[in-house]
Each structure stands twice: as structure tokens, then as C-alpha cells.
Amino acid sequence: MSEQNPFRILVVDDDTGMRHSLVDLLEAADWQVEALPRADKVAAHLKSSLPDVILSDVRMPGMSGLELLESLDAEAPPMVLISAHGDIPMAVQAMQAGAYSFLEKPYEPRRLLTVLIHAAEQYRMRKNNDRLKERLYRLSGLDRVLLGQTDSVSELRDDILDFAQTNAAVLIEGETGTGKELVARALHDLGSNPDAPFLALNCAALNSDRFEAEMFGTAGQAGQTDGRLTAASGGTLFLDEICACPPEVQAKLLRVIEDQQVLPIGATTPVPVAFRVISTTNQDIGKAVGTGQLRRDLLFRLNTVALTVPPLRQRRDDLIVLATHFLEEYARIYELDVPAVSREDLAAMLSHDWPGNVRELRHACERRILAARRGRGSLAEAISGAATEEMPATLREAVAALEREMIAKAIKDQEGRMDAAAEALGIGRRTLNEKIVKLGLDKEALL
Incomplete structure (x- = not known):
């Protein structure tokens, strides 16, 4: 004492x-x-x-x-x-x-x-x-990343804080557009080593023929080239939509997760790796295993902890909070005043089923702001998609709107690291800078 x-x-x-x-x-x-x-x-x-x-x-x-x-x-x-x-x-x-x-x-x-x-x-x-939990909650901005005060969202935020400091494998279930990747990144960012790599793999795009060379690396007379899994060692391996992973790749991933080592092509000595595994799925996991779409032994390695992100239709009390946040965000990006949410807008939000979940609401709010640039539209029209005036009038405007959305997302995803954002977009840093100026994007407002 x-x-x-x-x-x-x-x-x-x-x-x-x-x-x-x-x-x-x-x-x-x-x-x-x-x-x-x-x-x-x-x-x-x-x-x-x-x-x-x-x-x-x-x-x-x-x-x-x-x-x-x-x-x-x-x-x-x-x-x-x-x-x-x-x-x-x-x-x-x-x-x-x-x-x-x-x-x-x-x-x-x-x-x-x-x-x-x-x-x-x-x-x-x-x-x-x-x-400490309260301080982490404030510092992490979980209340901004996972907006809402319904019980299911509050419990999800608490679960993230509880499990972030562990190395347990986490399987995140939820429909498309609910924010599963946000949960995965929050688990990483609140973990014991947030500066470690976060390797996100789109499982549907993984190819069995190229998997070992890309992920394990190669070794030869010219020396050894590290694979992506080696580069991610010490951090988080994020397997997005694991049920879409080809069966042959599932077997190779399982071997890496179990053995914690990779054997580069042409090498005789395996390379040790260590990472936390976080995976997501938008499918019924039981059905995926039952139909053979997902290996049962791989599932056992992935679901030490299972988290569920609720669909937007089950958290309607959060609609106005989310819509207000997105409208304010896009109003800053496009340098406009935030439009008010009318009774008609609120009625449209409450009556809509939101099959695309939070992502759909975000896009509806951006369409509302794009329409406001010409002094038109409403959130209700943006939700229904019935108003043609809310869409860009020309192909050039449509392309610019798409570029603006993709660049803004890349900058936010990479937390302002411009080289990383350019790489994610598949363009050069100079090209990215030119587009930011041309499109009138405010980098500071995005972060």
C-alpha cells in the first residue's frame, strides 16, 4: 500500500x-x-x-x-x-x-x-x-468510427475494446456494407502494436497459381524476395470475405496459420511469421461449412472470437445520427453548407429497408450533397434514387464524382499517407496530387 x-x-x-x-x-x-x-x-x-x-x-x-x-x-x-x-x-x-x-x-x-x-x-x-477502457474509448474515436447508441452497437464497441489487446483470432460476421473492415481496423489500431503492418487480403481475388509466389516470396540466385505474409509478420493478417476464398488457397492459408511459417518458392528453409488473424464474412458461416465452401478446420482457426456487426435495419434509432455525420462529412469535402434533414427525409430513412446498410446510407448522403451543389434535391430523393437531377449531368461530372469518392476513401483508409494512398489507387504520387488540386479535395477535412 x-x-x-x-x-x-x-x-x-x-x-x-x-x-x-x-x-x-x-x-x-x-x-x-x-x-x-x-x-x-x-x-x-x-x-x-x-x-x-x-x-x-x-x-x-x-x-x-x-x-x-x-x-x-x-x-x-x-x-x-x-x-x-x-x-x-x-x-x-x-x-x-x-x-x-x-x-x-x-x-x-x-x-x-x-x-x-x-x-x-x-x-x-x-x-x-x-x-483505461474509458480513456481508450475516447482516444480511439470508436464512437466516431462506429457511430450509434443502440444496444447492439454499444456492445460491439465494448467487445472491440475487450478483445483488441489479445492475439486471439477474430471472425467478424455481418451483411455487406455494415462496416466489418472498420471493426477489423479498430481491433488492430487498439492492439498492443498499432504501428505494425495491417495486411488486407481480398479473398475473392486470391489466385491459387500465384498465391505462393505473391504471399510466400521467392528465392533464387538473385537473392530472396519477401512475400506479403513475411512483410506483414508481427502485425495483422486481415482476410476479407473468407468464404469467397478458393478451396486450394484455403488449404495454403490454413497451413501458414497452423505452422506460423512460410516456405518461399525455391527455398529450402522456411521463414517464421507471426501475425494475428482477423477475418470477415457476409455469409451464413454454418451453411458455408455445410456446403464445403469453407473448410471446417480453417473455421476452427479463425473463430476463437466471433463478433457480429448488426445490419442498419436493426438499428433505426441510429439513422439520424449516421445521416447527420455523413452529410457533415461530405459538406466539408465539397465545401457546402450542411443541408437540413426534413420530416420527409426522416420518413424516407425510416421506411427504407437499407439492403446496402451503412454504405448505402453514406452514398445516399453524398448524392444529397452533390445535388445541393446545384441547389436541388433532398435526402428522400437520394434514398429513393428517383430524382434524376441529383445525378451528375454529364459523363465528365460522373467520372469526376467517382474519382473524388475513390481518392477521398483512399486518403482516409491510409490515414493521410499519400504515397500509400497513391499505391492503393494504382497511380503515381504526382498524379494523385494533381487530381486532388483539380477536384478541389481538402485533405485535412478528410482526416
Whole structure:
């Protein structure tokens, strides 16, 4: 126990002599002690002063120690009960009700102090973890990345924070457009090494013939060329839409995940690799395994933890929050005032089924802003797609709008790293700079 931060305890006992004796013992051990003669005064006391542990007698007039224990909520400090009339049934009842420990009078001072110290340390650790979780939540911007306050989204954010610091494989399930990749990147960014590589593989595009050369690398007289898996070692391997992965590639991925090593083509010595595996699917995983689309043994390696991203139709309370965010985002990009959301817009959002989920809503909001550039349109029209005036009038405008969207997405995905954004777009850095100027994009507004 630190002298600068001594443990705090609340003693509750109706026996004046016993209460004073406990206070003397604890103060001699450098505890900060407060004492009450009745249990029914504890609730009011806890509103102004929160101890690290509560030490209470069991049999008292009015509210008993057991009744006090049952009245405390889950956030209350741990409670140690002490009684001169204790017996086994009472101890069992106390522990079942959530008591940290139960001791009989006369107590052995050293044992009592040991129990209280352990209870206080555990409580402080729990509070520190809660504070760290809150701080990470604020710093990570999870509330901005995964917008919404419905229970399913709040629980998903909590799960991300809980599992980010582990190396467990995570399988993220959800429909197309729900934001599965955002969840994967959040797990990586909040992990123990966010600066490590994040290798995203589109499983539908993986080719069995080229897989080993591209992923494992090659070795020959000219030297060894590292594959993408070697380059990603120490970071995260993100397998996007794993059920779309060709069967032959699934077998090779399974071997790498199990062996944690790759053998470059032409080499005789394998190269060790180590990465966390995060995968996604928009399909029914049980059906995919049942039809042979996904190897069962690969699934066992991927779903140590399973997270589900809810579809937008199941979180309609978040619609206005999401729409407002996207409208503000695109208004900054296109340097326009944010259009108001009318009753008709809200009705259209609530009545729409959102098969494309959050991605569809994002695109609808961008169409609304594009229409606002000409002083036309509404969000309701953007959602229905019925208004032709919200679409670009010419092919040149349509191409420019598509380029603007793709460049903006690349800059955001690469967190402002322009060389990486250019590589992701398949163009040179100079070309990217020219297009940013030509399209009037504001890089700072995108980040």
C-alpha cells in the first residue's frame, strides 16, 4: 500500500467498542478509515465518499449486514462481513450474495488485514481498468468510427475494446456494407502494436497459381524476395470475405496459420511469421461449412472470437445520427453548407429497408450533397434514387464524382499517407496530387 495513496475503508458496526477497535487497528496499518454505527446510513455515505472496501458486522439493529450487501449495486466496493454469531449457512449465504469474504469474531488481525488488502487491491485494479477502457474509448474515436447508441452497437464497441489487446483470432460476421473492415481496423489500431503492418487480403481475388509466389516470396540466385505474409509478420493478417476464398488457397492459408511459417518458392528453409488473424464474412458461416465452401478446420482457426456487426435495419434509432455525420462529412469535402434533414427525409430513412446498410446510407448522403451543389434535391430523393437531377449531368461530372469518392476513401483508409494512398489507387504520387488540386479535395477535412 502506497503511503501517498493509502487504502480507504468504511467500517459498519453497531458495537461501539468493536467499531473503535477496528478503527484503531486499521489506522495503525495506515488505512484511511471512516466508521458508521448503522447499515442504513451507508447508501447516503457512499454518495459523497467511496471507499476501497466495506467492512461490516452482520447482526445489527435495523438493516443487517447481509441486507446491506444485497442492497449494493455491481459498481460498489467489495464487502467483507464479520460476525460473532457466524456459522456455515450464514457464510454460504454471504458468499452467494456477493461478499468478498466472511470472517468470524474474534478475528485474527493479520488475517483480517490480508483479506482487506486483497479486496481493496482488486477493487482498485477494476477501477483502473474501467478508467483505461474509458480513456481508450475516447482516444480511439470508436464512437466516431462506429457511430450509434443502440444496444447492439454499444456492445460491439465494448467487445472491440475487450478483445483488441489479445492475439486471439477474430471472425467478424455481418451483411455487406455494415462496416466489418472498420471493426477489423479498430481491433488492430487498439492492439498492443498499432504501428505494425495491417495486411488486407481480398479473398475473392486470391489466385491459387500465384498465391505462393505473391504471399510466400521467392528465392533464387538473385537473392530472396519477401512475400506479403513475411512483410506483414508481427502485425495483422486481415482476410476479407473468407468464404469467397478458393478451396486450394484455403488449404495454403490454413497451413501458414497452423505452422506460423512460410516456405518461399525455391527455398529450402522456411521463414517464421507471426501475425494475428482477423477475418470477415457476409455469409451464413454454418451453411458455408455445410456446403464445403469453407473448410471446417480453417473455421476452427479463425473463430476463437466471433463478433457480429448488426445490419442498419436493426438499428433505426441510429439513422439520424449516421445521416447527420455523413452529410457533415461530405459538406466539408465539397465545401457546402450542411443541408437540413426534413420530416420527409426522416420518413424516407425510416421506411427504407437499407439492403446496402451503412454504405448505402453514406452514398445516399453524398448524392444529397452533390445535388445541393446545384441547389436541388433532398435526402428522400437520394434514398429513393428517383430524382434524376441529383445525378451528375454529364459523363465528365460522373467520372469526376467517382474519382473524388475513390481518392477521398483512399486518403482516409491510409490515414493521410499519400504515397500509400497513391499505391492503393494504382497511380503515381504526382498524379494523385494533381487530381486532388483539380477536384478541389481538402485533405485535412478528410482526416
